[in-house]
Amino acid sequence: MDAYTDKIKEISKKILSEGKVDVVIGFRKGTLGYMSEPYMAKSEKEAENLVFDCNCRMNLVNYVTNRKDKVGIVVKGCDSRNLVTHIIENKIKREQLYIIGVPCTGLADKKALLDLAEGEITSVEDDNETITIKGDGFEKKVAKSDVLQSNCKTCIKRNPVIFDELAGPEVAELEISDRFADVDEVEKMSADERWNFFGELLSECTRCYACRNACPLCYCPTCFVDESRPQWVGKSDNETDVLTYHFLRAFHDAGRCTDCGACEAACPMDIKMRYFTRKTIKDCVEKYGSEAGMELDKRPALDQYKINDPNEFIK
Amino acid sequence: MEFVGLEEDRLHFSWISSAEAVKFADVAKQVAEKVKVLGPNKKFVKRYPTKDTE
Amino acid sequence: MRAANPYKPYPVRIDEIITETDDKLLKTFKFVFLNPEDEEKFAYKSGQFAELSIPGQGEIPIGIASSPTEKGFVKFTVFKAGKVTSYLHSMKVGDVMGLRGPLGNWYPWEILEGKNIFIVGGGFAYTTLRSSIKMMIDPANRSKFGTIDVVYGARTPGHLLYLDELNEWGDRDDVNMHITVDGTDDPNWRFHKGFVPQIADKVAPPASDDTYAIVCGPPMMIKFTQPVLDKLGYKHDHIIMSLENRMKCGIGMCGRCNIGKELVCKDGPVFTLEQINKTPREY
């Protein structure tokens, strides 16, 4: 996806110089070879720092919430769907945005890259087929499909659903045979097995809230875990409180989550909290036939009532 | 709730009108029976810290 | 043998509750120590604060409103705002809770002795100032200070704290009380009308090496009082202020109350304006 960088710079400089936007929110190269850092360019000169690659793991929609200025923003397919949700939920106005869409072929999993490296990684190159990891005295090539972030493997929309300009030609969408295999696996377990599975899954959570803070959906002025009147959840590392946090956060994101994977990419403990959000996605797809953020005039699944909504859970 | 491992029978939704007193009583009885079979809930119950936790 | 646990409050009983303001949002709580020997351990100076500690609710840092010259109890005036203060407002005489302190520094009485004191206070920040005045006008202490001028204001007469006491002190000739309210329609109002900085401008004692101003109040009042004092020629090391920030531990360990490298709970809450000028104003 490295080829998008030049086009993003070009578009950004153009819209900044024409005054179409006040700032462009994109990525710049990080200090680590396998990281790119969210960055806001305010001038044509600063736009020269913009890059795009398979290390752009954060969802930039997270950075436009409630902004009042005119913003250029770089979005992948999944991010663009969050932008749609943001517009529907009045977190930003369409008119404020100049959307630079990135037809995405997937992000590289940070942990996979580090596991492959034989020393310090200095750069990660991506030609959409092969990832080349270069470092201190080593160079490794791997098929991109082998190091994809797990959410990218089941991506249903690689091309942005909303944009003003694309940074490259649209790419073919994936054909996925078994989209919710991971969730199915858990559903097959007995109640006790599931309980233990999630206990184990969250055992290392430190409640740093990186998953919440990386999430564009989590924009509540005061999160329920921070509320003191009433206090919904204890604040210690108690396992029930930890589970309550993850569990309720997933509920809050139900019908709105686009599986962008920013939460897992942000987690310093490699916790797979997408099991929770993906269960909500699966239910919304199967029960309401609804995918989050696909159209500007379609509100999130749990935000509307239809007479034929399934209600078999009511006995 | 079921997904994280709570037993299915602990959670119950019913649609009961304020006029359906008999139905309400029936449902309550059924739920109580089901929960009795399951016994006391041990999941999602906060283990309470009392002393040096290590 | 370890020193006493600084997080452990002294058990106290609520002895009296006085509703101070017409809107009932301010109440004064008089506490007595369950173990009489704790009172001695709680020896404090005017300007210090303590953590009011309610088991099950939490703790809140509140300036001590009683004076060290008042024995047998400690008094705090508390604004009903958050979780703990709201709970405290619902408590009754006789209830048991905790008191942890005294904490922080105090108005620098070591320096202030022998000096003229100009006190400027507004709203419910008046509490530690009340403690200071009460202490200074105590017969044992009055001769240690020069002139004492006090400007104290609130929005309306109904918002003034310790009204009876103010009336009483207003009649004394060894302290110049300049009470003011932003406005009132009470025809019998015997004191000033107008904002604190305006009154301060009119009544302030002349600046000198021997005159110190103690300023304590809401941010707006402080903001507009400072130019007045500047104009009158008060040097910044002669302007003493008490700050507030969110606190938890009260003993300089939990981190949150910092303004620059200073911790408001331990290095403060009392600072000179000169000190504050050197540090980020994150309060």
Add this chain to the structure above:
Amino acid sequence: MKMISIKKSDWAGAMEKVQKSYRLAGPVKEKKGHTFRELKDGETPDLEYSETRMSVKEVVLPQSEVMFSYSLDENKEGHHILEEVPFDETPRAAVGIRPYDAKAVEILKKNFMTEDYKDPYFERRYENLTLVGMAENNPSPVNFSTSCGTGPFDESCLDIILADAGDSYIGKALTEKGEKFAAAAGFAEGDSGVEAKLAELKEQAEGKIKSKVSFDKIEKMTILDLYEAPFWEEAAFACINCGTCTYACPTCWCFDIQDEVKGKDGVRMRNWDTCMSEVYSVHTTGHDPRHEAWQRTRNRFMHKLKYYLDKYEDGIMCVGCGRCVSQCPVNIDIRKVCQQMNDYEPSK
């Protein structure tokens, strides 16, 4: 000072022996790599690790710790009065910590054991604790400990230092506490060659560290100059204000105090807090002196690299372990920020 040499094959046995008189914490291999935690009886600290995501901080300042318990039942004697909770006085040892992490414990001590107040929870853990270090032969690329007044072989804050010398761990007992632990573990005495080998390994290891920070000029600037520097908003733009850096940091000491009640029984406990959080410094009125996200990020770096430096005049509040660098979800890099601060020239 006693030299130590212990065959790797004897390590597990020694640890089993020492657990009779010590509670141990150390690196343990788990599914996703090594973690640092309290060990269960019979678990052996695994010294064959490269890094642990969490540091020894947990041992002296646990993420959650009960301070007091109390009863709200008015029918009970002493209701509403806080009681201290019992503490297990068994000696503890943190085995296999990195030498620079031990320096972090000394930094924490500056905060928790002051002239005016001693934090009893920290103090009792600290005094009870033997720090058994495992020198790092291959420091990670993000390690910059040598510029923070410590390093992969720093002995200054440890009770015992061990290093990997192939088939055996060699090292020294550096303090009385260390000698006691070595005796309890039955560590074999090393010969005179140990010292030379340690020096050799140290030189090699320190030579591998390419990553550096300097703060010589930060020292000379005023707090306000740095605070008002123009780069903060940009430097902090990416920051999502999660607590990752503060929790991973072995020197970040901020905590929160919370009451928790079940029925009529309650506890007062403290939990790690993070200056990145919105609720960290917000007043009850809703006023927050560090309302903007970037202001909170600035406060963190200013605290570590300037306020601490000025307050204690003993270097920065950072040991260069690099955890925050490698764990930050958005790649905010303290080395870069420190450089930016040090390079800054106030326009006066």
